[in-house]
Amino acid sequence: MRRRMPSPTPLLLLALLAVVLLWPLAGVIGGALIVNGRLSLAPLAGVFANPVYAEGLLNSLKIAVGTTVLAAAIAVPLAWISGRCEFAGQRLLTGLLLVPMVLPPFVGAIGLQQILGQYGVLNAALGLGPVDWLGRGRYPGVVLLQSLGLYPVLYLNVVAALANVDPAMEEAAENMGCTGLRKFTRITLPLIAPGLFAGGSLVFIWSFTELGAPLIMNYQRCAPVQVYDALKDMGSSPLPYALVFVMLSASLLLYAAVRMLFGRHSNAMQSKATVARAMRRLSGWRGVGARILFAGVIAVALLPHIGVVLTSFSAHGAWYRTVLPADFTLGNFRDALGHEMTVGSIRNSLVFSLFAVACGLACGLAAARVVARSRSVLAPVIDAAAMAPLAVPGIVLAFGFLSISSTLSNQPWVKESPFLLGLVDVRVNPALFLIIAYAVRRLPYLVRSAVAGLQQTPVALEEAGANLGAAPGRVMVRITAPLIAANLVAGGLLAFAFSMLEVSDSLMLAQRADHFPITKTIYELFQLIGTGRYIASALGVWAMAFLAAALLGSSLLMGRKLGAIFRA
């Protein structure tokens, strides 16, 4: 009898991931390095020689460094307290601490300007003149906004790393006479370094390549905004490609470097803990202090979005040099839902996101099964590929899809068919590319949540299905998927929520008003002089309410495991 054929799923998955991930990257790399059919470093040299682009890259680097440092300064102490101590209200506060992660900084930027701007709340409250808290060039504002949105990523990674430290490691230090801060720096910090740097590299890459926040904050001189502004030159100049290429290489290098330095080998020997950790009970003024610290961070982190909510309820022009809007109205919401652009954009976003989640779930479940169940040699490759969108900046992928679209739509065989043109030319209809882009960007969350579910489900349940005659596909549909339904729904809800508020793909790929998703509409409305920011805020509040509902749903389904999805 012949040997059984190996399952084709790993190969199919790999091919699919190559198309949706490697092709756009190849487009970027090709555009940056190949001029007139020949390899050339001239465009790269051009980026660094161009003082505007060089400054933009440097500024982005500064933003990333500033954001990562500030986010770590917020996250590490909070993580240490919540990982080592107990105090009343801890569950609620640590839960709320994660909320800013899912609130789009893109929308928050509008609120932050209302609060910290020259004629904003802070100056009005303090009775100051037009002090510019956001700083000349807006650098402090962008860093503040981004670190307030990204510290939860670091927090989750550090909490997980702290939980993995065998209590005996720290007890051994105490037994040797080492306590307090010294114990933290000599023993705990080195042990959690892998988690800290893994989270830190994610924050760094995200803030280095974030488009939305600097765009709304009007911080023009940073690389992502420059890429956005240069889109119109894409056809004629390799410079935008080269700029994106630099961002891609920097991100991948950082990601790979952190993986290599803090990979499986150095501190991986952490044995299973044999004693349960005794949590330090914070009572009295210490407990109050911890609660104030947590609540304070949450309040500050939510400030930009509180600003958005207030803006959305403010009458036009009624929030100027005052602490609260002078006049409240519901009119903005009515306008936001009445505006022909907004209604269409909500429908567009819904359609794009639903399709993206459906594709992502199918792909993610298949990939998770290969990763968690099969012994295929391709399993680690697929795992890495499915996680890769974490390391590849959204703006790079968006740019790559844009380049594919422009390449394909210039092919004569495409030009002849209106159907094909509608499919691949984003100027005609961006739906296909937006759906693919949304799905690819959120694939890591879907795979992670499905893998988590599979790892908790005994293989024997699936084997019993196979034993009774179900083919692999049927086992997946009838047994595996229902067993891990909670994980799939939770991952799907999150992916859906993030897709609804996705920024870089939406801004770059959607080019005609009738195809705008929500975020692009918010940006366009925001730019309208006068009433724009109020209606944009109202639309933003709608979107945030939506997001909050989705997040609540997935946290109910996933329970405390929700954090696992956001770990590097």
Place this chain on the structure above:
Amino acid sequence: MAVSLRIERVTKRFGADVAVDRADFEVAPGEIFFLLGPSGCGKTTLLRCIAGFCEPDEGRILIGDEDVTHVPPHKRDTGMVFQNYALWPHMTLAGNVGFGLEMRGVSKREAAERVRDALRMVRMEDRADARPNELSGGQQQRIALARALVIRPRCLLLDEPLSNLDAKLRLEMRSEIRRICKQAGLTAVYVTHDQKEALSVADRLAVMDGGRICQTGAPMDVYRTPATTFVARFIGETNILEGRFDGGSPCGAKVETPFGEFVSSNPLPAGVGAGDSVWVSFRPEAVRILRRDERPGDGCVNLLSGTVCESVYLGETAQHLVEIEPVAGQGGGTGQVRVFELNPRDVVCGGSVPARISVDPSDVVMLAK
């Protein structure tokens, strides 16, 4: 400098659970003292109380003359060997071993020398720059020991240090640990659930059950004269029969059982008077099977008759199961006695063979009910 260790009526509760219940014992300077018991008996909690990781709810702990009951762990000057070693993966072996000296402000030169000595003591001097994850389990165990020894602690605490090693290495490390402790003259408290480890390494040991200490004593005393049925069953194997204490006789204390009269030459348990219901315990290896016409020795001996109904041949020993018959006029069914025979010459396979068994009165222990 070896010091004594005193545990005075220490109680530790976790919520409603009493993990350690009025533990009370003293460890002499330089003595190796074992806490032995099944998992969950509170032995590790008691050790962690001594190290300072748990604070007793009641009672006192004294190291030397100092009351350390409420002293934080880092000020106790105990050296602890953790069950999974807890070697810091981000430091070299020398870094791990030297850490305690650094915390004590020992000069770099002296520290380097002492680290070298400690590594030599555990025969790991050539691996000073290696990392913990390059070592085998046995080597990690040695480094954990060196790390605890190098600070010259007032008392060494070992929490199941051999439980992660394979059987052969465990044997080797047993004598190694005893050698090192005696060489350094350390007072040591050693926690284990392995009775062989305790019997072979301890100077004295305490058997714990359900948070309480059941018996304290030298290994041979505890094994030969267990104080409770729990101790008798937990350490080694035993045969236990129910009976009634029937007063003294020239051969020792008499116990009337359904299977005949037993005589024990061991001391009576406290508080037992004539007519009281008691247990009789004797070890399987103390039982002799008398073949056919073989006569028991002269003098006092306990004799029972029955049938050998099952034998397991193990090479150097055989394990027999003997069904013993009730004495005529006594109700109740048959009883079973396990017998270990050294250097066995014949075993019963299938069927059963009538036989008499004998037990020396000095091997019989009477236990209060």
